[in-house]
Amino acid sequence: xxxxxxxxxxxxxxxxxxxxxxxxxxxxxxxxxxxxxxxxxxxxxxxxxxxxxxxxxxxxxxxxxxxxxxxxxxxxxxxxxxxxxxxxxxxxxxxxxxxxxxxxxxxxxxxxxxxxxxxxxxxxxxxxxxxxxxxxxxxxxxxxxxxxxxxxxxxxxxxxxxxxxxxxxxxxxxxxxxxxxxxxxxxxxxxxxxxxxxxxxxxxxxxxxxxxxxxxxxxxxxxxxxxxxxxxxxxxxxxxxxxxxxxxxxxxxxxxxxxxxxxxxxxxxxxxxxxxxxxxxxxxxxxxxxxxxxxxxxxxxxxxxxxxxxxxxxxxxxxxxxxxxxxxxxxxxxxxxxxxxxxxxxxxxxxxxxxxxxxxxxxxxxxxxxxxxxxxxxxxxxxxxxxxxxxxxxxxxxxxxxxxxxxxxxxxxxxxxxxxxxxxxxxxxxxxxxxxxxxxxxxxxxxxxxxxxxxxxxxxxxxxxxxxxxxxxxxxxxxxxxxxxxxxxxxxxxxxxxxxxxxxxxxxxxxxxxxxxxxxxxxxxxxxxxxxxxxxxxxxxxxxxxxxxxxxxxxxxxxxxxxxxxxxxxxxxxxxxxxxxxxxxxxxxxxxxxxxxxxxxxxxxxxxxxxxxxxxxxxxxxxxxxxxxxxxxxxxxxxxxxxxxxxxxxxxxxxxxxxxxxxxxxxxxxxxxxxxxxxxxxxxx
Ligand code: MSP
Numbered sequence: 033x034x035x036x037x038x039x040x041x042x043x044x045x046x047x048x049x050x051x052x053x054x055x056x057x058x059x060x061x062x063x064x065x066x067x068x069x070x071x072x073x074x075x076x077x078x079x080x081x082x083x084x085x086x087x088x089x090x091x092x093x094x095x096x097x098x099x100x101x102x103x104x105x106x107x108x109x110x111x112x113x114x115x116x117x118x119x120x121x122x123x124x125x126x127x128x129x130x131x132x133x134x135x136x137x138x139x140x141x142x143x144x145x146x147x148x149x150x151x152x153x154x155x156x157x158x159x160x161x162x163x164x165x166x167x168x169x170x171x172x173x174x175x176x177x178x179x180x181x182x183x184x185x186x187x188x189x190x191x192x193x194x195x196x197x198x199x200x201x202x203x204x205x206x207x208x209x210x211x212x213x214x215x216x217x218x219x220x221x222x223x224x225x226x227x228x229x230x231x232x233x234x235x236x237x238x239x240x241x242x243x244x245x246x247x248x249x250x251x252x253x254x255x256x257x258x259x260x261x262x263x264x265x266x267x268x269x270x271x272x273x274x275x276x277x278x279x280x281x282x283x284x285x286x287x288x289x290x291x292x293x294x295x296x297x298x299x300x301x302x303x304x305x306x307x308x309x310x311x312x313x314x315x316x317x318x319x320x321x322x323x324x325x326x327x328x329x330x331x332x333x334x335x336x337x338x339x340x341x342x343x344x345x346x347x348x349x350x351x352x353x354x355x356x357x358x359x360x361x362x363x364x365x366x367x368x369x370x371x372x373x374x375x376x377x378x379x380x381x382x383x384x385x386x387x388x389x390x391x392x393x394x395x396x397x398x399x400x401x402x403x404x405x406x407x408x409x410x411x412x413x414x415x416x417x418x419x420x421x422x423x424x425x426x427x428x429x430x431x432x433x434x435x436x437x438x439x440x441x442x443x444x445x446x447x448x449x450x451x452x453x454x455x456x457x458x459x460x461x462x463x464x465x466x467x468x469x470x471x472x473x474x475x476x477x478x479x480x481x482x483x484x485x486x487x488x489x490x491x492x493x494x495x496x497x498x499x500x501x502x503x504x505x506x507x508x509x510x511x512x513x514x515x516x517x518x519x520x521x522x523x524x525x526x527x528x529x530x531x532x533x534x535x536x537x538x539x540x541x542x543x544x545x546x547x548x549x550x551x552x553x554x555x556x557x558x559x560x561x562x563x564x565x566x567x568x569x570x571x572x573x574x575x576x577x578x579x580x581x582x583x584x585x586x587x588x589x590x591x592x593x594x595x596x597x598x599x600x601x602x603x604x605x606x607x608x609x610x611x612x613x614x615x616x617x618x619x620x621x622x623x624x625x626x627x628x629x630x631x632x633x634x635x636x637x638x639x640x641x642x643x644x645x646x647x648x649x650x651x652x653x654x655x656x657x658x659x660x661x662x663x664x665x666x667x668x669x670x671x672x673x674x675x676x677x678x679x680x681x682x683x684x685x686x687x688x689x690x691x692x693x694x695x696x697x698x699x700x701x702x703x704x705x706x707x708x709x710x711x712x713x714x715x716x717x
Contacts, residue, residue: 034072034073035073036075036292037291037294038292039076039078040078042057042082042301043127044080046083047339049106056330057297061121064296065121067525074283076122079121079125080124080125083100084127084262086160086243088102089243100128103128118360127266131269131270139316140257142315143315148193148315153189154189157176158185189237190238190249192238194234195235200314201229214323221302221326240255267293268285285319286319287319288322331373331374345375349558354554358384361449361502364502365446365450366446370649371648371649372648374713381555385548388545388546389546396492396545397544398463400492400542401541404541406468407482409538411533412485412535414531414535418483419483419484421462425487432458435448445502455494459491493516493532494530497528551619622715623675623693625673626673627645627670627712628670630643631666631667634659638659640655641662646713648714650713652689654688656688656691657701660701674691
């Protein structure tokens with residue numbers, strides 16, 4: 033039986049146009065949806081907008097428009113943007129739609145029938161930013177845990193007996209963890225949620241009397257339903273729950289083992305999804321989702337990218353400058369899914385030039401050009417016997433494919449992409465080793481030539497199919513050049529095997545898959561586009577802050593470092609006898625700050641310390657040859673700099689996942705430090 037897979041994004045508030053934080057969750061959901069389709073699942077992918085509540089009511093009031101007009105404008109933004117990113121959602125739900133209204137009324141009625149809803153009075157804090165009630169102990173200096181201002185609120189309210197669900201929720205977390213498919217992922221979030229529930233749950237206020245913009249409480253329209261109960265129900269209302277035709281609901285809203293329901297969320301809203309939502313569903317007697325996966329935040333200037341801080345990056349200029357595939361790839365490769373990631377235009381351009389232009393794009397061009405020249409523009413048929421090097425390449429492909437699948441199955445996208453690019457590297461090395469252009473000169477080796485070139489074509493085909501969930505456009509273009517046009521078929525990944533490319537396929541050389549982007553020019557172009565869109569934007573929400581020219585504003589934050597001029601205008605370091613490198617060679621080295629959380633000597637190695645460092649959410653083990661000058665306690669709590677993208681290496685049998693930077697003078701190592709606090713994971717340039 034085909035498995036169903038239902039994947040959702042949070043529904044986005046309509047007080048802001050999409051920024052790349054929102055795009056990120058949608059791109060992740062799209063990648064999962066595409067991957068599962070290629071794995072043969074029956075997939076449904078939902079996204080949409082959260083349009084009710086105090087936040088939207090106030091934002092509309094401030095702009096002097098009706099809430100629905102505000103919502104319509106932002107929805108148009110999303111609908112305009114999604115095709116540009118090749119988002120393949122099956123449905124876009126709006127909480128102002130009648131179908132949603134019906135779903136919310138239906139779940140409310142079921143919860144009421146269970147006896148879980150009663151009328152009372154709420155007195156406490158309310159945060160409009162989070163649309164959440166906060167108890168006294170979670171408010172500090174008039175702000176909630178997210179840093180938004182809170183307001184004292186006192187009103188009659190309907191309550192949900194959340195306190196009755198603590199044990200059932202703990203049991204859910206325990207059981208699913210035991211079964212190896214935890215309800216809350218990753219583990220850090222599960223621990224957080226579990227201790228929140230263990231701390232004891234209060235009943236939850238689920239209606240507002242002082243808000244008008246919402247769905248009225250059935251039978252008591254003085255109240256509107258609390259926006260989170262309203263919003264969370266989108267996941268089932270969009271499937272027809274509470275409506276006349278529940279066919280989709282019955283098909284997708286089912287429990288394991290033959291159905292998966294996956295909610296993706298940012299980490300700030302995990303509690304709503306992992307505590308309130310399952311409790312509502314339990315109360316209503318409805319099936320539960322399989323898992324809530326909460327990812328980290330994109331940070332910009334070390335803070336969460338958000339409208340209230342004003343540090344958001346809009347997708348439009350990036351799309352114009354580098355196209356959707358590079359952005360999608362960057363998002364999934366750069367951010368270790370679940371942890372925070374730092375966004376910078378420079379990092380995006382580096383990924384484009386390093387992995388995509390030099391790595392993948394270059395490989396495709398070389399292979400296609402070779403086939404065109406050496407085999408008359410046709411993919412050779414399989415031969416009678418492949419040489420050992422070709423057989424070994426097939427083995428490498430199978431190993432990369434297995435690693436990629438294992439990683440994607442557990443949503444470790446960065447790891448999965450690394451496995452694919454490991455094989456891209458392998459293919460490039462294969463070409464260099466085999467030198468097919470030389471084989472071609474020897475008429476006696478025709479069979480070898482065909483075998484080697486067929487393997488190259490198959491290698492590129494495989495990489496294209498594997499990459500398709502992440503870079504659908506590039507995959508399509510690569511496959512077209514190999515004479516197998518179109519998107520990979522549903523189920524194609526599930527049945528992928530080495531050496532399946534059709535012999536005789538006609539090579540159609542096309543444009544380079546990823547032309548190299550001049551770093552300085554591209555950066556300047558993005559900045560210029562950002563300024564234009566900021567100036568021309570008189571839309572429903574304030575434009576992003578246009579970058580100020582350095583030195584103009586007295587309190588302007590230090591700009592992210594601009595790319596330095598290249599050799600033409602810089603003083604020549606050859607004077608000191610040093611070899612010059614290009615800026616993008618330097619940019620390939622990921623220097624990051626890291627906080628030392630543990631330091632100890634490596635047994636039987638006088639010079640080595642083993643450190644566990646925090647890289648901003650990710651932990652790494654570093655082995656450093658500094659024990660002659662530093663005791664473990666000298667390092668503990670210090671912020672150091674490491675090379676974060678160095679291949680792991682073993683030192684005295686202990687794996688080092690990076691390299692600590694230190695000045696290397698005659699007196700022994702001196703570890704690099706900072707003259708003020710820098711958060712772990714910050715880029716160093
Ligand atoms: N409307 C609620 C969600 C209701 S779901 C039933 C909401 N909306 S939101 O517009 O604020 O969108 C929040 C989501 O956008 C986050 O959970 C996350 O998925 C995404 N992101 C917003 N900013 C982000 C970053 N800076 N980084 C990564 N994702 C971010 O909350």
